[in-house]
Every structure is written in C-alpha cells, then in structure tokens.
Amino acid sequence: MKNPLETILAYHQRTKHHFQRYATGPDGLDWASQPNPFRTFEGCKQLELPLLIEQPHPLYTDLYEPKAISAQPLTLKNIAELLELSFSISAWKQYENTRWALRCNPSSGNLHPTEAYVISEGCEGIADGVHHYVSRDHILEQRCQFDSKKHLLPAESFLIGLSSIHWREAWKYGERAFRYCQHDVGHGIAAVRYAAALLGWQAQVLSSSSDEEISAILGIDREADFGPAEREHADVMLLITARNSVTANDTPDLEQIVHIAKSGQWFGKANVLSVLHANDWPVIEEAAVACTKPETETQPWFAPSLPTPVSSSCEKSAIAIIKQRRSAQSFDGKTGMAANVFYRMLDLTLPRQNTVPWDTIDWAPRIHLVLFVHRVEGLAPGLYLFLRNDSIEAFLRSHLSSEFEWVKPEGCPEHLVLFRLVAADAQNAAQALSCRQDIASDGAFSLGMLAEYEASLAHGSWIYRQLFWEAGILGQVLYLESEAAGLRGTGIGCYFDDGVHDVLGIKGHAIQSMYHFTVGTALADERLQTLPAYDHIKRN
Structure with missing residues (x-):
C-alpha cells in the first residue's frame, strides 16, 4: 500500500497531459448529469443579505x-x-436560450467547486x-x-x-479535476x-x-x-x-x-x-x-521589505475592477502592452509586508514564472524566467538548460529577478505547450507556473494542495491587474506538463508545472448578452 506522499506523487504523474494523449477524462460531456452550480441546504433559516451599492472609492490602487x-x-x-x-455572482451571460452565472472568484471552466x-x-x-x-x-x-x-x-x-465539491470539476475534467479544485481554492x-x-x-x-x-x-x-x-x-x-x-x-x-x-x-x-x-x-x-492535512505547528515566514510597486494609472474603484473581472475567451493577436504595465504585474506577484493578497499566507514563495513574451514594449520576444524568491536562483541555474542566456533585460527594475533565457519568437511554443490553444500565443504574453515540488512535498503530502493555492492566488493577482490595465487575463488549466519541462531542460521531478496564464487584449463576442447579477432580487 502506498504512503500518502507516494500516492500524491503518482496522482500528479498520472494526471499530466502529454502531446500523444490527454489525462483520463470523460469521452464527452453528459449534459443530463451536469452538476447544479449552487449547493443549498433545505430546512435552514435563510438570512437575506443587503446588496452592495457601488461606490467610486476606495480606488483599486x-x-x-x-x-x-x-x-x-x-x-x-x-x-x-x-x-x-x-x-457572489458578478453578472449573468446569455447565448440564445442558455444562461450562466459569472462570479467574482475565478473558476476552472466556470464550474465553481x-x-x-x-x-x-x-x-x-x-x-x-x-x-x-x-x-x-x-x-x-x-x-x-x-x-x-x-x-x-x-x-x-x-x-x-x-x-470543495470535487464532482463539479470531475464531471468535465475527469481525473485532473482535483488539481483544478485546488486552483480555485487559491482564487x-x-x-x-x-x-x-x-x-x-x-x-x-x-x-x-x-x-x-x-x-x-x-x-x-x-x-x-x-x-x-x-x-x-x-x-x-x-x-x-x-x-x-x-x-x-x-x-x-x-x-x-x-x-x-x-x-x-x-x-x-x-x-x-x-x-x-x-x-x-x-x-x-x-x-x-x-492530501489530508493534520494539525501542524507553523514557523511563519515574513516577507522582505521591497520597494514600492511600480505605479499604476488605473483610476477605477476597487469595486468596479473586482466586479468586471472576466476570463478572456480570445485575444486579438496583435496588440501589445507597455513595459511598465508588464513590470507592475510581475512586481505584485511578490510578497510584501502588510500588502494584499500575500499577507494572507505565511509561507515563502514556492512558485516561479516562466514567461513567453510576445508583445511587450522594450522587451525582445522570447522565453524569460521570473524568480519570486531569489534564493532559488543557483538551484534553477543547475537544473535548467546550460544553453540559456540568463540576461537581465535593460530597464527592468532592480528588485525584480527577471532573466531572459532565449531571445526568439515564442508564440508557437506557447501555443503548443498550452494544449495547442491560440489564446496562449495571441496575447501580449503568457506564462507557466513552476513549483519547487520535491522540496516542498518533503514537508508533507498536503502541501501539494498549497502549491496549487499559491498558483490560484497568483492567478487572481494577474486577473485584477489585467483589468486595471485595460487588458484581460485568463487561466489555462490545460497544458503539456512535461513538454514545458523539456523546453526548459528540466530533468527529474524537483520542479513541476502547476498552472498557465495569459494576458492580452480580448476580443468581444457580440453574440453574448450580459445581464445584471441580481435582477431577480428586490431588496432595500
């Protein structure tokens, strides 16, 4: 009988997508058994909550x-x-006779486990x-x-x-669903x-x-x-x-x-x-x-003091940004982004003292970003690596391809540990590695999240879940920052795990992929109607 660590290591390997085959899932979607997206408990007292009246302040920044x-x-x-x-529900979408809810918290496939x-x-x-x-x-x-x-x-x-209700994700995604449920917890x-x-x-x-x-x-x-x-x-x-x-x-x-x-x-x-x-x-x-977590004693990690984040020109309210967050369905494939916007996004993925959302958790960063830069002003297109904890640099240099450049881009803020690994057109690689989805190549950039896998799980199999939580928190930061910059983001749960590792020259299992994300200028689908979130409720 496998111990918990062996079980979760085997699960992760088993649920990888490969170029030759995908992880095990349903052959098609059985719409007759589609899960109800709303859990309720019959026989409870119900307390109606007052609805928010949107205010212009505080600002998102x-x-x-x-x-x-x-x-x-x-x-x-x-x-x-x-x-x-x-x-809560942020809006309803409708296409012909089909209607579905969007929510403030992102979810893989909008399934909300x-x-x-x-x-x-x-x-x-x-x-x-x-x-x-x-x-x-x-x-x-x-x-x-x-x-x-x-x-x-x-x-x-x-x-x-x-x-989490794992069935909500498993109905669509099969065995890989446990991963996506953990992403959503992070969100x-x-x-x-x-x-x-x-x-x-x-x-x-x-x-x-x-x-x-x-x-x-x-x-x-x-x-x-x-x-x-x-x-x-x-x-x-x-x-x-x-x-x-x-x-x-x-x-x-x-x-x-x-x-x-x-x-x-x-x-x-x-x-x-x-x-x-x-x-x-x-x-x-x-x-x-x-992954069942026992009661544990924690040794809190304290974020370092860092310079003030790169400034933002966003003048929208926090409420407006949170409520307008959407997952992009497609990008225009041509519009880029300013370098300062790109650097701010990276900057806000770094934990800072007393700064959201990283002050919510008390462990050091375990996830780093491999970036496929397509159209960012002042940056050569190519493959980049961003370290969220610079103590890992020597380890990664020894575990990644020896042919990489490791060049810090000119103009990059000093405290951002960003390296260009290869200067080249990365669009085909990004598209191929994200299950051949054009959305990974049509944005300004896309990224994969690389976890310090073996070293983290050595402290307990339940940390597997926390790695995905951290990835989900990163995703929410990028979602909101994209909206604040007038862009749009989307998480990509489908990617070829080992294909990413091959591109980076990673051998063994010390580093593993957790999540992909992409940012760009979204194309609107004019066929869809957007309806108010709570038009069916009349309250004071």
Missing part, C-alpha cells in the same frame, strides 16, 4: 497601500459586502453559529446555532471556511483578501488547522446531512478581522470551536447536484485522502 483604507465596523452590511465581492461558510459570533443581525453562503440569491443559510456563552473568536472577527483565498482590504480588514489563513477540524466546524462531516448528496472536502479556514492590524493573540482556538459546533443545533439537508454520476474517478478521492 488603494488596496495595495497598507492602512490607506480605514477599517469599517463589523456589521451585517459589511460582511455581506465582503461576500458579494468575493463569492468552492463553497463558502461564515462562522459568526457577536455580530448584530447574524446568529452565532455556522452559515452557508448561497451566491445565487446572496443569502446565508444557518447550518448550526451555537449554544455557548464562551468567547470563541477574537474581538471584531469572524471565520470564513472553504470546501477564493485571494478574492476574500481583496474584499477584506476594501473594508480596511485583515484576512489570514489559519495554517495550523487540520482538515478534520475544518470539517467538524463546517458540518461537512455530518453524514446524515448529506445522504445521497455529493460530499464536500475541507480546504481552508480564514480569520477575518475588522481592524487594520492583528496580533498573535488574535488566533482562535479551533479545538474549542469544534467542541461547540459538535454540541450545537444543526439544520438542513444538502441538495443533490447530479442524479447520475457516470464516473466518479476514484483516483480523485485517493488524492484527497493522501
């Missing part, structure tokens, strides 16, 4: 200025705003307990009522728990952090928490409440604090919250998302079990 936004009070209205700007929960205490208008968020109607369903007079949470704070973490920053709040991943604790608090381990419904898998717990700063004393005692949750009064039965499952892809459950 204010989100990156520590303490530039005053902390708002912990109220029902402000919690509703955080949820609306992180997990991530579910969000609020654990509240002492907030007027919200009962103490566990609540499930339903984005379709912008409501909270009360899953559990706490019966305790103990103070469970730090002052002016609440918890957000995230879980969700970053979406929460940006929304919290807009309120002047803090958000922190509780890195020491175990999956067992999270499952018990969210109630997703309650067999009787799910019955035939698709299960949810615990992902992450975040502490949201309605202050501009937090201290070590602000960490909640999850063990105590587990005890209170187990003795609380629970409500509701989960809905079934698909009546028929043609194939549940057992390897996904094997990977999930292998």
Whole structure:
C-alpha cells in the first residue's frame, strides 16, 4: 500500500497531459448529469443579505497601500459586502436560450467547486453559529446555532471556511479535476483578501488547522446531512478581522470551536447536484485522502521589505475592477502592452509586508514564472524566467538548460529577478505547450507556473494542495491587474506538463508545472448578452 506522499506523487504523474494523449477524462460531456452550480441546504433559516451599492472609492490602487483604507465596523452590511465581492455572482451571460452565472472568484471552466461558510459570533443581525453562503440569491443559510456563552473568536472577527465539491470539476475534467479544485481554492483565498482590504480588514489563513477540524466546524462531516448528496472536502479556514492590524493573540482556538459546533443545533439537508454520476474517478478521492492535512505547528515566514510597486494609472474603484473581472475567451493577436504595465504585474506577484493578497499566507514563495513574451514594449520576444524568491536562483541555474542566456533585460527594475533565457519568437511554443490553444500565443504574453515540488512535498503530502493555492492566488493577482490595465487575463488549466519541462531542460521531478496564464487584449463576442447579477432580487 502506498504512503500518502507516494500516492500524491503518482496522482500528479498520472494526471499530466502529454502531446500523444490527454489525462483520463470523460469521452464527452453528459449534459443530463451536469452538476447544479449552487449547493443549498433545505430546512435552514435563510438570512437575506443587503446588496452592495457601488461606490467610486476606495480606488483599486488603494488596496495595495497598507492602512490607506480605514477599517469599517463589523456589521451585517459589511460582511455581506465582503461576500458579494468575493463569492457572489458578478453578472449573468446569455447565448440564445442558455444562461450562466459569472462570479467574482475565478473558476476552472466556470464550474465553481468552492463553497463558502461564515462562522459568526457577536455580530448584530447574524446568529452565532455556522452559515452557508448561497451566491445565487446572496443569502446565508444557518447550518448550526451555537449554544455557548464562551468567547470563541477574537474581538471584531469572524471565520470564513472553504470546501470543495470535487464532482463539479470531475464531471468535465475527469481525473485532473482535483488539481483544478485546488486552483480555485487559491482564487477564493485571494478574492476574500481583496474584499477584506476594501473594508480596511485583515484576512489570514489559519495554517495550523487540520482538515478534520475544518470539517467538524463546517458540518461537512455530518453524514446524515448529506445522504445521497455529493460530499464536500475541507480546504481552508480564514480569520477575518475588522481592524487594520492583528496580533498573535488574535488566533482562535479551533479545538474549542469544534467542541461547540459538535454540541450545537444543526439544520438542513444538502441538495443533490447530479442524479447520475457516470464516473466518479476514484483516483480523485485517493488524492484527497493522501492530501489530508493534520494539525501542524507553523514557523511563519515574513516577507522582505521591497520597494514600492511600480505605479499604476488605473483610476477605477476597487469595486468596479473586482466586479468586471472576466476570463478572456480570445485575444486579438496583435496588440501589445507597455513595459511598465508588464513590470507592475510581475512586481505584485511578490510578497510584501502588510500588502494584499500575500499577507494572507505565511509561507515563502514556492512558485516561479516562466514567461513567453510576445508583445511587450522594450522587451525582445522570447522565453524569460521570473524568480519570486531569489534564493532559488543557483538551484534553477543547475537544473535548467546550460544553453540559456540568463540576461537581465535593460530597464527592468532592480528588485525584480527577471532573466531572459532565449531571445526568439515564442508564440508557437506557447501555443503548443498550452494544449495547442491560440489564446496562449495571441496575447501580449503568457506564462507557466513552476513549483519547487520535491522540496516542498518533503514537508508533507498536503502541501501539494498549497502549491496549487499559491498558483490560484497568483492567478487572481494577474486577473485584477489585467483589468486595471485595460487588458484581460485568463487561466489555462490545460497544458503539456512535461513538454514545458523539456523546453526548459528540466530533468527529474524537483520542479513541476502547476498552472498557465495569459494576458492580452480580448476580443468581444457580440453574440453574448450580459445581464445584471441580481435582477431577480428586490431588496432595500
């Protein structure tokens, strides 16, 4: 029997796409079993949340200025705003008779496996307990009522728990779906952090928490409440604090919250998302079990002091940028981008002290960027490498092709560790490596995310999930920065893993690909209608 590390290493190898074949998945899409995109719990009390009235301030650029936004009070209205700007529907799209929702948090294939929960205490208008968020109607369903007079949470704070329904992705993507669910958790973490920053709040991943604790608090381990419904898998717990700063004393005692949750009064039965499952892809459950996270002691990593990020000319509000985020479907194949915009995007992928969204996690960067530059002003087209943690440079120099140039581009800010590896037209390579998709070659640039794989997993198989979370956080940074620059981005989950490694001359498994992304000028599809997010809801 394989141990957890062997299982997850085997899963990653098994679910790679290759030039000769793709990872195992459905032969076609069974539309009759398409999962319901909205999880609900029948029999819960429902709390209608107030809808946000868009404001011109704060500006998007204010989100990156520590303490530039005053902390708002912990109220029902402000919690509703955080949820609306992180997990709600941002718009509906319609083509002929088909209608689908877009959301503020990106998702692979727009399938949205991530579910969000609020654990509240002492907030007027919200009962103490566990609540499930339903984005379709912008409501909270009360899953559990706490019966305790103990103070469970730090002052002016609440918890957000995230879980995944793997079936939502597996229906379309088969065995590779576990990867995509973890990308989406990263997107969700970053979406929460940006929304919290807009309120002047803090958000922190509780890195020491175990999956067992999270499952018990969210109630997703309650067999009787799910019955035939698709299960949810615990992902992450975040502490949201309605202050501009937090201290070590602000960490909640999850063990105590587990005890209170187990003795609380629970409500509701989960809905079934698909009546028929043609194939549940057992390897996904094997990977999930292998990645189960125990309670851990963490040694927080502190980001270095870096120069102020490259400035932005964006004058839009934070709300506008967050709500207009979309995944591009195609690019014009000719429009480029300014060098300062390109450098700012790279700059904001670097963790900084007290700067979103990287202050949400407490581990050092494990992912670096290999860039296919097509049309960036002042940069020769070619293959580039950007290091998010320069301590890895010597290691990568020894593990990548000996024929690379390793030249820092002229005009690149000093603190950005960017190297040109090869000066050449990289469009065909980018297109071929991203499953032959033109979107990777038609933008201004595309990139692949390379993880410090073996060294990271040596600390625990569950870190496999965190590598994808980090990739998802990077994706959300690039999504929002693209919108702020008048461009558009899109994540690419389909790529030929080992083909990327071959181009770089990588041997062995020390470095592995996690995610691709591309940025450019999007072509509009005039056939699609865009409809308001909540035109079906009338509230004050």
